[in-house]
Amino acid sequence: MSAFRIQASDGAARTGELTTLHGPVRTPAFMPVGTHATVKALDPSEVRASGADILLCNAYHLALRPGVELIERAGGLHSFMGWDRAILSDSGGYQLVSLRNVTSVDDGGAVFVSPYDGSRLRVTPEDAVGIQHRLGSDVIMCLDHPVPFGASMQAVEDAARRTAAWAERCRSVHPGGGRLLFGIAKGGFDAELRHHSAQQIATLDFDGNAVCGLSVGEPLPLMEEMTAASLSALPPERPRYFMGLGTDRELLTMIGLGVDMFDCVVPTRLARNGTALTPSGHLSLRGAAAQDDLSPIDPTCACAACSRFSRAYLRHLFKSGEILAHRLVSLHNLTHLGRLMDQARDAIQERRFAAFRRTAAALADAGGVAEPG
Ligand SMILES: [Zn+2]
Structure with missing residues (x-):
């Protein structure tokens, strides 16, 4: 049974509810970002009071510091950080392009270099799911291979192909049990590749699907066109998550296209x-x-x-x-x-x-x- 129930639609926009082990998430939903298991400057009760049903943590950062073992001993991420509602964890793929630390990626997985002590952490797609499961995340993201803005078409295609292969491996080790697994559709700024990547991800029947690699400085009409290309191949009955978007106009534009979930660090950074x-x-x-x-x-x-x-x-x-x-x-x-x-x-x-x-x-x-x- 799907964890997502659409309650009403208006054009392509829809409102619904995603059932998680830590309560319902009303959609469209904005997820505040708590990379290090805290939304900067705020107590969890204040985050809840803002209307958030779910927040985002970064599995990669938390695996490096303070480490998964400690969080497990604390009873999981919810109890460690004092947040009893849903948590979505990012697998860390984004860090491959956003951190300056040298990293390497091959078909087997990715090597992250700790920004804290320079130590290396090799993460396979299976590890990424395992780490997020051990943290106790309600929504687990597949490991993906992002490419920086302006990358060659070949690099974009390679990343989409690798992400699809990784998605299959993530799917095969996902323990289920009420925890949700989301796939990630890619494809840079090529509509055909976006559609193709989304098709590949859609065949794996994830609990939800994310659109990744947009909102990196492109004009809104191009962002719309690329999002529409991804959404055209993603199952409408599953939640769609646009990774990294936080301004009113863009949020409402994407909701109008049928996107259900968003996250962004910008509102708290501003x-x-x-x-x-x-x-x-x-x-x-x-x-x-x-x-x-x-x-x-x-x-x-x-x-x-x-x-x-x-x-x-x-x-x-x-x-x-x-x-x-x-x-x-x-x-x-x-x-x-x-x-x-x-x-x-x-x-x-x-x-x-x-x-x-x-x-x-x-x-x-x-x-x-x-x-x-
Ligand atoms: Zn106010």
Whole structure:
């Protein structure tokens, strides 16, 4: 039986529920990122209060530090980090291109070099599933082979082929038992290759499927075209996860194409840099405009930052180097995205998603603040 149930659709957009061992995940869902088993600056209860049913941890980082054995002894990742809702773990493939440490990849697996002590960790597709299973993840991601933006067509094709072969190996060792395994579709910026990669992944009948390797600086129309090419071959009855996306306009565009899950480090990173997300765009809390502004970040937001503190106070905290600023604005930014998902789910349920998306875009345009890619 599928763990995913679609409750309503509006065009290609859909809203539903993914059943996990740690509770239901309402979709469309935004997953805050807790790479090191913590969403930076926030207590798990604050992450939950932002509206998140699920968060993302990175299996590669956690396997290197503090190590899988310790987390197992603590009773698994949920109990170790004090989060009792669903956890999706990234297998670490992304680190192959995002870390400067020299790594090597062959058909057998990948070698990660620890950014902490230079030690080497060889991970096969089977290991990647085993590590995530031992961590206690609810949603396990297959190991994939990403390629950097601008890689040759040959490199993109090789990575897609290798990822498909690895996916089969991941599938063969997945223990099941209520834990979900997601495949990853690739294909760079070639629509045909995207469709082909998604077809290969679809034959393995995963609990869900991810679209990977986009949102790396390309214009939104190209991102749409490539996502549509991937989705065209992925089973509609399974959840679709777009890896690494976190701005309102892009999220709503992808929901409109039929994507169900997202993650991104940007909202909390922006928060720590003093930028708040609002319906009318990005708001700088470090700028002079906030200096005498006693209004909240967003008067329509009920988060702890907006209900109690002004822009001027938050600016003062940033200027004084006070860490409370990081916590409050992180909480606000996640709450903003939690609300956006809430509103999208309601709009789909009530079959008015296109109008909701147009209104949200008009509001952001009127704010005159461009969202970074
Ligand atoms: Zn707020």
